[in-house]
Amino acid sequence: MPHNEPASVSPASREAQTEERYDAQRIESKWSALWQQDSALYAAEASSSKPKYYVLEMLPYPSGALHMGHVRNYAIGDALARYMWMNGYNVLHPMGWDSFGLPAENAAIQNNTPPREWTLRNVAAMKAQMKRLGFAYDWSREVTTCLPDYYRWNQWFFIKLFEKGVAYRKKSRVNWCPKCATVLANEQVVNGRCWRHEDTLVEQRELEQWFLRITNYSDELLRDLDRLPGWPEKVRTMQRNWIGRSEGTLVDFKLDGAPDPATSSIAVFTTRVDTIFGATSVQLAPQHPLVARLTQHNDLLRAQVDQLIAEQRKAREVGDIGEIEKHGVNTGRYAVNPYNGEKVPLWVANYILMDYGTGAIMSVPAHDDRDFEFAKKYKLEVRLVILPTVDDPEETAVDPPLPFTTMQGTLVNSGPFGGMTCEAAIKAMSEYAEAHGFGKATVTYRLKDWGISRQRYWGTPIPMLYCEKDGIVAVPEKDLPVILPENVDITLTGGSPLSRVPEFVNATCPRCGGPARRETDTMDTFVDSSWYFYRYTDAGNDGAPFDREKAGYWFGERGIDQYIGGIEHAILHLIYSRFWTKFMRDMGLIKNDEPVERLFSQGMIIKGGAKMSKSLGNVVSPDDMVERYGADSARMYTLFATSPDRELDWLDEGVEGIERFLGRVYRFVVRNSHPSHRQWHDPVPPILANGARAIQRKLHQTIKRVSDDFQGRWHFNTSIAAVMELVNELYAAEGPVAAGSSAPAIPVPLLREVQRVLALLLAPFAPHLAHELWEMLGEKGSLLRAPWPKYDPTLAREEEIEIPVQVNGKLRSRVLVPADASRENIEQRAFADEKVRAALVGKKVVKVIFVIGKLMNIVAR
RNA sequence: GCCGGGAUGGCGGAAUUGGCAGACGCGUUGGACUUAGGAUCCAAUGCCCAAAAGGCGUGCAGGUUCAAAUCCUGUUCCCGGCACCA
Numbered sequence: 001m002p003h004n005e006p007a008s009v010s011p012a013s014r015e016a017q018t019e020e021r022y023d024a025q026r027i028e029s030k031w032s033a034l035w036q037q038d039s040a041l042y043a044a045e046a047s048s049s050k051p052k053y054y055v056l057e058m059l060p061y062p063s064g065a066l067h068m069g070h071v072r073n074y075a076i077g078d079a080l081a082r083y084m085w086m087n088g089y090n091v092l093h094p095m096g097w098d099s100f101g102l103p104a105e106n107a108a109i110q111n112n113t114p115p116r117e118w119t120l121r122n123v124a125a126m127k128a129q130m131k132r133l134g135f136a137y138d139w140s141r142e143v144t145t146c147l148p149d150y151y152r153w154n155q156w157f158f159i160k161l162f163e164k165g166v167a168y169r170k171k172s173r174v175n176w177c178p179k180c181a182t183v184l185a186n187e188q189v190v191n192g193r194c195w196r197h198e199d200t201l202v203e204q205r206e207l208e209q210w211f212l213r214i215t216n217y218s219d220e221l222l223r224d225l226d227r228l229p230g231w232p233e234k235v236r237t238m239q240r241n242w243i244g245r246s247e248g249t250l251v252d253f254k255l256d257g258a259p260d261p262a263t264s265s266i267a268v269f270t271t272r273v274d275t276i277f278g279a280t281s282v283q284l285a286p287q288h289p290l291v292a293r294l295t296q297h298n299d300l301l302r303a304q305v306d307q308l309i310a311e312q313r314k315a316r317e318v319g320d321i322g323e324i325e326k327h328g329v330n331t332g333r334y335a336v337n338p339y340n341g342e343k344v345p346l347w348v349a350n351y352i353l354m355d356y357g358t359g360a361i362m363s364v365p366a367h368d369d370r371d372f373e374f375a376k377k378y379k380l381e382v383r384l385v386i387l388p389t390v391d392d393p394e395e396t397a398v399d400p401p402l403p404f405t406t407m408q409g410t411l412v413n414s415g416p417f418g419g420m421t422c423e424a425a426i427k428a429m430s431e432y433a434e435a436h437g438f439g440k441a442t443v444t445y446r447l448k449d450w451g452i453s454r455q456r457y458w459g460t461p462i463p464m465l466y467c468e469k470d471g472i473v474a475v476p477e478k479d480l481p482v483i484l485p486e487n488v489d490i491t492l493t494g495g496s497p498l499s500r501v502p503e504f505v506n507a508t509c510p511r512c513g514g515p516a517r518r519e520t521d522t523m524d525t526f527v528d529s530s531w532y533f534y535r536y537t538d539a540g541n542d543g544a545p546f547d548r549e550k551a552g553y554w555f556g557e558r559g560i561d562q563y564i565g566g567i568e569h570a571i572l573h574l575i576y577s578r579f580w581t582k583f584m585r586d587m588g589l590i591k592n593d594e595p596v597e598r599l600f601s602q603g604m605i606i607k608g609g610a611k612m613s614k615s616l617g618n619v620v621s622p623d624d625m626v627e628r629y630g631a632d633s634a635r636m637y638t639l640f641a642t643s644p645d646r647e648l649d650w651l652d653e654g655v656e657g658i659e660r661f662l663g664r665v666y667r668f669v670v671r672n673s674h675p676s677h678r679q680w681h682d683p684v685p686p687i688l689a690n691g692a693r694a695i696q697r698k699l700h701q702t703i704k705r706v707s708d709d710f711q712g713r714w715h716f717n718t719s720i721a722a723v724m725e726l727v728n729e730l731y732a733a734e735g736p737v738a739a740g741s742s743a744p745a746i747p748v749p750l751l752r753e754v755q756r757v758l759a760l761l762l763a764p765f766a767p768h769l770a771h772e773l774w775e776m777l778g779e780k781g782s783l784l785r786a787p788w789p790k791y792d793p794t795l796a797r798e799e800e801i802e803i804p805v806q807v808n809g810k811l812r813s814r815v816l817v818p819a820d821a822s823r824e825n826i827e828q829r830a831f832a833d834e835k836v837r838a839a840l841v842g843k844k845v846v847k848v849i850f851v852i853g854k855l856m857n858i859v860a861r
Numbered sequence: 862g863c864c865g866g867g868a869u870g871g872c873g874g875a876a877u878u879g880g881c882a883g884a885c886g887c888g889u890u891g892g893a894c895u896u897a898g899g900a901u902c903c904a905a906u907g908c909c910c911a912a913a914a915g916g917c918g919u920g921c922a923g924g925u926u927c928a929a930a931u932c933c934u935g936u937u938c939c940c941g942g943c944a945c946c947a
Contacts, residue, residue, distance in 0.1 A: 021900075234865055234942075241864080241943050248947080270947060283947090315945085326945075351945040361947045369862090370945055446946065567941085640886070641873060647940085649873065657886050660901095667901090708877080718875065721885035728885090731902085804881040809928045811881055849927050854880050859927045 020670065022663035024630025028768040032131060041784065042136040044554075048090040054554050055081045056533055058565030058573070059096045059143070062122035063103060066129045066622050068605045068612065068650065069566065072638040076602055076714070077564045078135045079639065079764035083710050085136075086763065086788040092554055093136060094536040096143030097123050100151070100459045101525045102180055102196070108458075109491050115458045116486060119146055129622060133631045134767050136784070141539040145528035146458070150535065152481030153545040154527050155463040157580075159474045160587060161212060162464070169472065171208040173355075174451055182455045183209060185524060186448050187242075187572045195572075209453040210462060210521070214579045218243055218445045221578055230598030232645075235570040242571050244446025249273040249430045251362070251439040253282055255290070256334035256343050266290060266335055266346075269357035269444055272367065273433070274425035277414040278385035279362040280375065281345045282335040283328065285352040286312065288359045294331055304329040308350040315350075326351050326374050337362075338438040339429070340415060349374065357444050365403065372403040385413050386422060450576065452524040457490045457497040459522030467509035467516040476510050482518070496520040529573050530580035533560060533595065551590055558597040567601040574599070600644070600714070607650040620650050632766035633659040639716040639765060662769050664727055665762065668734075669755050673776050691733055692746055693799075699754055700796035702726040703789050706761050716765070723761055730754065752777070757789045805830045806857040807839040823850055830856060 035041060057077040060070055081093040097119075104115035111118070123144060130137065143150055161167035175184040177194040188195045189202050214221075222243045225236045248271035258264030266282060284291050286308040295302035308327060328349035335346045344362075351370060352361060365375030365382040375382055382402060386409040407422045417425050433439030453462065461482045463475035475482055485504050490497045498504050498520035509516040531545070537554045538546040559581070565573075574596075581595040604611065607618040625634035637655040641648050688696055705722035709715050733746060746754070759773040763783050774783040798819050803826055805813045813835040817826050827848060830836055836858070843860035850856045 237865065238942060244943095244946065246946065268947085272947085349945095351947095353946070356946045358947095363947090368947075370947080373945095444946085570942085643874090646867095646874095651873070651887070653887050654873070661886085663901090713877070715875090715877090717873090718877095718885080721875075724885055802881085806881085806928075809880095809926095814881075847927075849880090851880055851928095855928090857880080857927055 022659070022666040022769075024632060024659070024662070024768070025627075027772045028132075028134065028631050031768045031771050032134065035134070036131065039139065041782065042093065043138045043140055044092040045090045050088055050090040052092070052554060052556070053084045053089040053562075054092045054560045055084065055562045056092075056094065056536075056560050056564070058563070058569065059098045059529065059532060060126065061098045061101060061103070062119055062126055064122045064125060066126055066133075068620050068622060068625075068638070071133065071622050071635060072605060072644070072648065073564060073566065073602055074130070074133070074135050075635040075638050075765075076600070076644050076716075077562075078635075078767075079716065080562060080564075080710070080714075081136055082764040082767065082784060083788065085784050086760070086786060088787070092141075092536065093138060094141040094143070094539075095130065095135070095137040095139070096141075096532060096536070097126075097145060098525065098529050098532070099123060099144050099146040100522075100528055102182075102456060102458070104146075105456060105458045105490055114486065115490070116146065119458075120144075132626060133622070133635060136767070141536045143532050143535050143539055145525075145532060148481045148483055149542065150532075151460040151484075151528070153531075153535070154460040154523060155475070155480050155482055156477065156545060157531070158463055158523070158527075159477065161583065162474050164583075164587075166213045166216065166583060167210060168213065169208060169210055171206065173204045174207050174209055175202045176205040176207075177202055180456070183207065183451060183453055185451050185526070187450075187526075187575070207453075209451050210464075210519075211449040211451050212579075214450045214576070215445060215447055217579055217582050218245065218447050220582060221447075221575065224578070224594060228594060228597075228599075231596075232599065232601050235567070235574065235599060235601060238570045239575055242447060242575065246271060246444050246446075248357075248442060248444065249426070249433060249439055250358070250442045251276065251433055252338060253335035253344075253362070254338070255346070256336050263293075266360050267358040268360050268362045269442070270362055272364070272422075272426070273429045273439075274411060274414075274417070274420075274422045275364040275367040275385055276337065276339055276362060276429065277411075277417075278364040278366045278383045279337055279344060280365060280381040280383055281347050281363040283347050283349040283352050283361050283363050283374075284331075285354040285359040286348050286350065287354040288348070288352075290360075291331075291348050294333065301329065301331065305348055308348060311350045326370065326377065328374060328378060330378075338433070338436070345380070347378075355448070356446065367403050367405055369403055369405060383413065385411060387412050450524075450579075452527055453521040454524055455496045455521055457484075457488055457522065459525060460484070460527065461498065461504075462519040462521055462523055464519040465507055465509060465516040466519070467512060467514060469514055470509055470511045470516075473509055473511055473516065479510070484522075496522070498522070526572060526576050530576045531584065533563075533577075534584070534590070545589075548589060555590060555592045555595075557592055559592045559594050560596045560598075562598045562600065563596040564600045564602060566604075570601070602644050603642070603647040605638075605648045605650055609649065612650075620652075625655060629655045629659045630662075630768075632662060632769050636662070636720065636765045640720045641717065643713070643715045643717055645714075661724055661727070662766055664731065665758060665773070666769060668727065668730055669758070669773050669776055672751055673755060673778075688747065688750065692750055695729060695733055695746055695754065696750055696795055697798065698726050698729050699757060700791045700793075702761065703757060703791035704793075704796055707788070707791060710764075719761075720765060723758070726754075726758070759783065760786060760789050801853060803830070804855040805833065805836055806855060807836060808859060809857060810839075812836050812839045819853070823852075826850075826856065830858070 055077055057073050060066070077093070081091050084091045099119050104119045107113065107118050108115045145151060158167055175186065175189050177184050177197060177200060179197045179200045180194060184194060184202060192201055194200045194202055222240060222245055225239055228236060248269055251268050251270065251273065253266045253268055255264040255266060268282065270276070286305045291305055295305055308329065311327060326349065328347045331346045331348060333346045334343040336343055352359065363371040363374065363380070365371045365380060366384045367386055372382070374380070384402070386404060388404055388409045409422055411417050411420050411422070411425050417429060420428060430439070430441035434441070461484055463480060463482045465473045465475060467473050485501055488497050488501055505518050505520060507516045507518045534546050534551050538550040541547060577595050581590065582593065584590050585593060606612065607620060610616055610618060612619045622634060633655050637658045638648065640658060641654055702722045702725070706719040709719040755773065755777055756779065759770045759777065763770040771783050800816055801819050802814045802816050804811055805815060813833045815826060815829045815833060817829065840858065840860055846859045846861055848856060848858050
């Protein structure tokens with residue numbers, strides 16, 4: 001085993017005496033200060049011949065302090081932004097604050113600090129943290145959503161939405177979180193619980209609220225998911241599920257014996273109208289309006305239905321609605337199947353949901369699992385109407401196991417439709433229903449309109465007025481913004497805090513000049529984040545939300561080039577944003593159909609196998625990490641520990657490892673960047689001694705590996721590993737130098753190139769240190785705009801390669817050959833190899849597999 | 862139940878197209894330097910075997926192939942999403 005002899009004067013001792021240690025704090029505060037002075041450094045260029053690149057990280061809520069998840073998110077975006085700058089792009093890399101919302105109100109109540117003050121203080125603190133971490137944001141475009149210069153445009157948009165009929169007011173059953181004391185959108189309810197309060201069940205309340213008709217775009221939102229190959233499949237699937245498109249048929253059953261034919265219709269939605277001749281009952285949701293009528297004079301039935309409602313609620317509490325036992329009540333009435341005039345019993349059941357389809361179903365026990373279970377329990381008739389088509393005649397048809405639910409079959413006992421395949425029957429029967437006026441083919445969605453009214457203070461006031469004479473009237477554009485008043489008592493509960501501010505509530509109707517009452521609800525904060533990234537393109541504009549040309553330049557045809565954020569917004573923020581973009585496109589404000597071309601969801605950070613939480617005491621604070629190891633190390637560790645899309649299990653020792661590595665780089669440059677070297681501008685000599693050639697080769701291989709990771713998979717863990725390998729090789733080459741030899745082991749021109757490239761390759765990951773190295777090397781000009789190094793395939797090429805030799809697939813030996821060695825040459829050497837010969841004793845070579853440049857495998861028996 | 866993702870040393874992970882399993886880092890062990898070392902530098906480190914030779918080894922069981930972490934079939938477990946969706 002070859003190894004280096006211990007040197008008489010080792011690098012170790014020399015370093016201890018003459019070299020400074022890597023002092024991240026000193027280096028980072030120096031560069032931080034310089035960057036603060038040069039605010040234009042990271043600014044996107046107003047006009048440019050360069051290609052544009054818009055890279056964006058999801059803006060944070062100003063909770064008071066960054067957490068490690070933020071650092072990881074921003075470290076990814078910052079690395080990419082810096083890489084793109086160095087590759088000659090005009091980069092837009094902005095940051096802002098999603099600063100309306102409940103926590104500010106809760107904190108205000110707890111600490112007796114007004115929400116605005118609390119929020120802006122947090123913004124300042126977190127901005128300082130971001131600067132300390134060295135993220136390269138264009139702060140001239142900062143957006144703070146709770147300030148009137150931003151939220152006035154929420155109001156402006158709301159009026160546009162209202163004018164187009166996309167914003168509307170209706171009374172309906174809505175989700176109410178008692179802890180938030182406000183209404184929630186469907187998207188903010190998870191398993192029947194509040195998204196912010198996992199322990200709190202959402203209640204249903206009948207309220208009049210403002211909604212946005214996101215369902216206008218249901219189909220487009222679904223269809224365009226196929227045009228987003230740059231999005232994670234997971235997110236697209238989640239949105240598809242959420243939109244929940246379902247093709248089926250509406251069929252009207254008549255209530256038998258109803259006095260008034262107009263109100264006797266029971267609309268049923270089914271995806272399997274082909275099975276309708278097998279319907280042996282109709283089931284209503286307990287909240288169905290018809291149930292209310294039927295129970296009006298029937299206290300017993302009313303009590304039974306109430307029981308069903310209670311069971312549904314219970315199931316939601318458990319959070320596993322699929323496990324609840326099915327219960328039903330026979331109303332004693334009948335519904336008439338319009339296809340055959342048959343009377344079937346009308347039931348109310350606890351497994352029918354009022355908020356999907358029509359809240360009523362036809363029950364076909366023979367061909368639906370749930371209906372089958374229900375029918376067995378209540379001894380309802382099971383009638384087979386589909387005969388399965390099975391390839392194997394043994395298994396066919398005679399006695400299929402019920403329920404039989406697939407589409408592979410033909411209809412029986414189905415009147416004129418008998419003999420049709422399921423697929424054909426669905427089409428024919430839908431057309432038949434339409435022709436006879438009792439139904440039609442239809443599409444239902446799970447997606448519901450977006451309820452945006454919030455009965456809270458800290459949000460955008462909805463710019464609407466209620467006039468006794470003129471009804472609902474929008475605030476005229478010239479009167480915007482409707483300013484959110486300060487000094488509002490938010491500690492009282494019950495209703496919107498703004499409703500207790502007479503100066504706010506009392507207004508004048510712009511139409512008739514008479515008295516009007518102002519809307520006192522505020523907007524869901526997801527309105528703020530639905531379009532904020534357009535505002536970055538023109539943040540100072542006070543005549544419009546943004547200039548069309550500027551937004552057009554940065555969004556182009558396809559939107560933000562790269563958006564990076566957590567998976568928790570897969571549905572909420574990202575579906576609202578898509579909706580908003582489509583609305584703005586229809587208004588003619590923008591040309592792009594989608595806001596984001598490429599989306600990246602970074603993985604969560606955990607520690608000790610669990611999500612970081614105060615109660616577990618495993619929270620890692622960015623401030624703490626920066627103080628102990630420096631910003632560069634903390635950032636770089638989040639990129640090195642694993643690939644960005646995976647879950648990251650935090651390990652403090654891992655950060656130490658990065659700090660150690662950065663120290664190695666720093667010390668290498670300190671002792672090898674003698675000012676006298678700077679006069680060397682010679683090109684690297686074409687022919688290098690063995691050791692130097694090895695370093696040159698490694699250098700170019702490293703450039704390739706780092707560049708490839710940026711271009712492709714974003715596996716920065718392997719990019720950083722590649723740079724580490726290079727540095728390890730430099731240290732190995734240095735070893736003998738220290739032993740007193742005066743000639744440098746690495747020729748100065750190559751040494752200078754290596755050091756320059758090190759600074760360039762580290763710039764996206766450890767910007768402070770990279771800038772320090774750049775300066776130490778006497779380089780002029782900003783590292784940020786220095787061109788990314790090019791790799792030369794000729795220089796990266798190996799002159800000699802080791803070919804593994806297998807016998808019957810098992811590695812037996814390796815032969816070292818010139819890279820261009822012929823197959824014959826390699827085979828000759830391989831068969832001469834002792835180990836190979838030993839493995840071939842008593843065997844006959846059948847054939848030799850030869851993979852150029854990779855390996856050879858001798859097949860022998 | 863349905864739809865995703867995953868399982869590789871003591872740990873985080875690497876292996877980009879089927880071609881040397883374990884790069885890089887952590888940890889551990891040994892050494893150098895030292896008044897000292899929790900600094901730094903060097904080396905070793907998948908498992909079995911005293912060592913060599915050899916064997917075994919990518920959740921599990923099979924299969925395809927000269928060759929499988931990678932492809933196929935079946936299966937277990939873990940994580941995430943959706944869920945009486947008619």
